[in-house]
Amino acid sequence: MRISKSLNKSCLSILFCFLFLQNNELFANEPIDIWNLEGKSNLGEKSLDQKKQDENKSEKSLYELLGKKNINSIVELEEKLKSDEIEIAGIYDPSENDITIDMWKNSDGKKILDLYNKIQKINLSNDSKEILKISLLTNSYVPTKNISNEQFLNLKQDWLLKNSDFDLIEEFLTKNQKIKNNEKLIKFLINEYLSRSQLEKSCKILTDIKYPTDDKYLSKFNIYCLINDNKRDEAQLQYDLKKELGFKDKFFEKKFNYLMQYDLSVDETISERDILDFHLSHRTIPNFNFEPNNDTSQKIWRYLSTSNLLTSIDSVDLEDEQKILSIEKATHEGNYTEEELFELYKRFQFNINQLLTVKQSYKLISDVKSRALLYQGILINSDINKKLELVKILKELFIKEGNTNAFSNELVAILKKIDETDVPSNHSNFYNRYIKNDKSILKKIKINNKVIHQSKLINYLKGELDEQEARKNLNDILKKIKKDKKYFVSTKDIILLETLKSDGIEFDKKYDSLYKVDTSNMPTDIQILIENEESGLVLLRLVQILGQDNFKDLGPETLFFVVSALNQLNIDKLRNKILLKVLPLKV
Numbered sequence: 001m002r003i004s005k006s007l008n009k010s011c012l013s014i015l016f017c018f019l020f021l022q023n024n025e026l027f028a029n030e031p032i033d034i035w036n037l038e039g040k041s042n043l044g045e046k047s048l049d050q051k052k053q054d055e056n057k058s059e060k061s062l063y064e065l066l067g068k069k070n071i072n073s074i075v076e077l078e079e080k081l082k083s084d085e086i087e088i089a090g091i092y093d094p095s096e097n098d099i100t101i102d103m104w105k106n107s108d109g110k111k112i113l114d115l116y117n118k119i120q121k122i123n124l125s126n127d128s129k130e131i132l133k134i135s136l137l138t139n140s141y142v143p144t145k146n147i148s149n150e151q152f153l154n155l156k157q158d159w160l161l162k163n164s165d166f167d168l169i170e171e172f173l174t175k176n177q178k179i180k181n182n183e184k185l186i187k188f189l190i191n192e193y194l195s196r197s198q199l200e201k202s203c204k205i206l207t208d209i210k211y212p213t214d215d216k217y218l219s220k221f222n223i224y225c226l227i228n229d230n231k232r233d234e235a236q237l238q239y240d241l242k243k244e245l246g247f248k249d250k251f252f253e254k255k256f257n258y259l260m261q262y263d264l265s266v267d268e269t270i271s272e273r274d275i276l277d278f279h280l281s282h283r284t285i286p287n288f289n290f291e292p293n294n295d296t297s298q299k300i301w302r303y304l305s306t307s308n309l310l311t312s313i314d315s316v317d318l319e320d321e322q323k324i325l326s327i328e329k330a331t332h333e334g335n336y337t338e339e340e341l342f343e344l345y346k347r348f349q350f351n352i353n354q355l356l357t358v359k360q361s362y363k364l365i366s367d368v369k370s371r372a373l374l375y376q377g378i379l380i381n382s383d384i385n386k387k388l389e390l391v392k393i394l395k396e397l398f399i400k401e402g403n404t405n406a407f408s409n410e411l412v413a414i415l416k417k418i419d420e421t422d423v424p425s426n427h428s429n430f431y432n433r434y435i436k437n438d439k440s441i442l443k444k445i446k447i448n449n450k451v452i453h454q455s456k457l458i459n460y461l462k463g464e465l466d467e468q469e470a471r472k473n474l475n476d477i478l479k480k481i482k483k484d485k486k487y488f489v490s491t492k493d494i495i496l497l498e499t500l501k502s503d504g505i506e507f508d509k510k511y512d513s514l515y516k517v518d519t520s521n522m523p524t525d526i527q528i529l530i531e532n533e534e535s536g537l538v539l540l541r542l543v544q545i546l547g548q549d550n551f552k553d554l555g556p557e558t559l560f561f562v563v564s565a566l567n568q569l570n571i572d573k574l575r576n577k578i579l580l581k582v583l584p585l586k587v
Helices: 002-028 032-038 048-058 074-080 109-119 126-137 149-163 166-175 183-195 199-208 216-228 232-244 250-259 275-284 298-306 321-332 338-346 352-356 358-364 367-380 384-401 409-416 425-434 467-483 491-502 509-514 524-531 535-546 556-568 572-582
Strands: none
Touching: 109 149, 109 535, 126 149, 126 166, 126 535, 126 572, 149 166, 149 183, 166 183, 166 199, 183 199, 183 216, 183 275, 183 298, 199 216, 216 232, 216 250, 216 275, 250 275, 275 298, 321 338, 321 367, 321 384, 338 367, 338 409, 352 358, 352 367, 358 367, 358 384, 367 384, 384 409, 384 425, 409 425, 467 491, 467 509, 491 556, 491 572, 524 535, 524 556, 535 556, 556 572
């Protein structure tokens, strides 16, 4: 070891001397001194005064340099800015949606955190989630007022964890490997994959993504992955290094020695401390057997399910109601299928009187048996009104237990067998709430030139018309509209016309009288944010306003101010995506 260290020191000394000589040679051959003797460079070299001016310019604030709208690409910015003081964290290039990299420049961190926390309390629609994703994961510099880099990055990571999109998390980790404190995302991802019995994916994450080597859990996981990949020498080296640094874990040490075949005596201890320990228990115990209960973590339930280690429904003792309660919970979490749970319910034996008086009898028996009785009553009842009554009661019982997903797909399957026209009016709301619409999603746009917002001007939003073509088509359509005295210019028409105006596509002044713009419904706080160029906060406010609704659910007036806000901020690509969802006629 001493010889190795001496060699390393010698190599470093030689390298240092080499670099020193190289630098001296460069300085000796520096052409600027020669050109300065003549006062100027014939080869286009800048004067010293010019260089000083350039240096002064480089001291301008980052946000000044980033103010130009044409600088959107992160690659371009990295070439222009050499500072490591401000971190960029995200996935999407700002130019993808016409958002600037300094979208949080003027925003107060307290307002960002407060608004984000309010949004987290809303059950967001898919469109709301999409806007929130864009606002949080667009590459941007962190705000500088009342919020630290760490707080802002934690906000992004917190959303990624709650959203639980594995591909998105992996993409974020891959593109942001220099960002600190990513270990919670890494742990989440490798644990989720392992809980699904996908060890290879877990290990690939640790191979592909830089992780903090001082993290005890990730280090253990990596050592195990090396053993699993038959890289025993490397695993031993990593383990020895950790031991030298004070690593202690008796459970892991026993499993390590067993897997490395140093000690083949079987340790029957099953650890539920985390999913890695549980997996190691499973792998190192030849006749592994584990019976989960209500206190067993969801990850371990899922691991048992995906590893085919759960008790077969056919062998469940019907008198063991605690076991059945745990199966109901596991079904809600997706570890048993609904089909398995309801097959279990069918095994219960009830007398004729109970089956004929289900609505009264279920109240007199235990919770587990009551749900089984209700389900059997649903199956045998032909009266639609009575059937729907029992379905509703059963659903409410699952909701009360917190296991609403345990009766979801089966509920829809039952309702689908009932014709909508046969549903009594007192059950129509329940029926419509849960029935799934099997009709094909309408995607193909149909052009209707008799209506402005459904006309071929839509092709401009799709990028299929340039400005000159759009201007000609616009004036042609308005000419026809003006002749049609019965035509009413709708709010959606105005939205498209104002969008075109925002992009510099003007129409002839003689058509100005066709409509008037009412800007009074724009929320005052959003207008102030727009004027202060706080585009990030504007997007968060739009998410809050949209909430549980999708864009197609918005009234025309609300949609108008949403589009108006994006017009004012020049967020054109995102605006176009929204408009293509709500304006065209689709067939």
